[in-house]
Amino acid sequence: MxxxxxxxxxxxxxxxxxxxxxxxxxxxxxxxxxxxxxxxxxxxxxxxxxxxxAPVGWIAIGMGLFGATLAYATQWWLSVHGYPINVGGRPLHALPAFLPATTIVAILWASAGTLLALLVMNRLPRLxxxxxxxxxxxxxxxxxxxxxxxxxxxxxxxxxxxxxxxxxxxxxxxxxxx
Structure with missing residues (x-):
């Protein structure tokens, strides 16, 4: 051998x-x-x-902005076009109601994107x-x-x-x- x-x-x-x-x-x-x-x-x-x-910070910002845009656009489309319901005279496009979910989804996307970017850039998992x-x-x-x-x-x-x-x-x- x-x-x-x-x-x-x-x-x-x-x-x-x-x-x-x-x-x-x-x-x-x-x-x-x-x-x-x-x-x-x-x-x-x-x-x-x-x-x-490494560009980790830029990746986190980009993924966070993508997640925020996706969350906000989804809420807007559902409230204004997909299933418009007028509850108590509330406007269909209600910015304050959309912000909490938008923020949470932005943080989720930034976190997940950062984790995946770090794994790829460090060629992990390598045991x-x-x-x-x-x-x-x-x-x-x-x-x-x-x-x-x-x-x-x-x-x-x-x-x-x-x-x-x-x-x-x-x-x-x-x-x-x-």
């Missing part, structure tokens, strides 16, 4: 500064398919990796990622910093990537099982 090719090579660092320096070196060496893992946010690492803000199997990776949520060079990169070759990462003076370098 043949062994599966590695999904990447990962290096473990003791400090955020060492990980950021390794990111700079990897970026300067031409690596593009890489990721960093840390127990707390490291803004400089995010900047080097090209991370940017397993190859780096979870890397030796010592559990400490990424405690006190260690990791830089992973993925096999999807055009320049990836396992021994060359490991040699490159060893040159950055990490605590440990290991292959990420594929």
């Amino acid at each position: 043949s062994e599966a090719p590695p999904a990447g090579v990962i290096a473990e660092f003791a400090t955020a500064e060492a990980m950021v320096a390794a990111l700079r070196a990897a970026k300067a060496a031409g690596w593009r398919e890489m990721d960093a893992y840390a127990p707390y946010p490291v803004p400089e690492a995010a900047e080097l990796l090209g991370a940017h803000g 397993h990622h190859p780096v979870f199997a890397a030796p010592g990776f559990g400490r990424a949520s405690e006190d260690r910093f990791f830089l992973c060079l993925f096999a999807a990169d055009q320049r990836f070759e396992a021994t060359g990537a490991a040699r490159f990462l060893q040159g950055l003076k990490p605590l440990r370098v290991a292959e990420v099982p594929g």
Whole structure:
């Protein structure tokens, strides 16, 4: 039985500064398919990796406005055209009566749209990622910093990537099982 090719090579660092320096070196060496893992946010690492803000706020606003428009239009059409009933001289188009339901439906649509957008943008649910199997990776949520060079990169070759990462003076370098 043949062994599966590695999904990447990962290096473990003791400090955020060492990980950021390794990111700079990897970026300067031409690596593009890489990721960093840390127990707390490291803004400089995010900047080097090209991370940017997600449009979640705009999605929530858009979905909320869509839901409000849908709710209001439905109430208006039903009250004015679909089933007009004159109760006590009330106008058929009664704005104050339509607002509570419109607000509630807007919040519902904004919430549901935000949840779905976050799931799609984060590619969730994903119950397993190859780096979870890397030796010592559990400490990424405690006190260690990791830089992973993925096999999807055009320049990836396992021994060359490991040699490159060893040159950055990490605590440990290991292959990420594929």
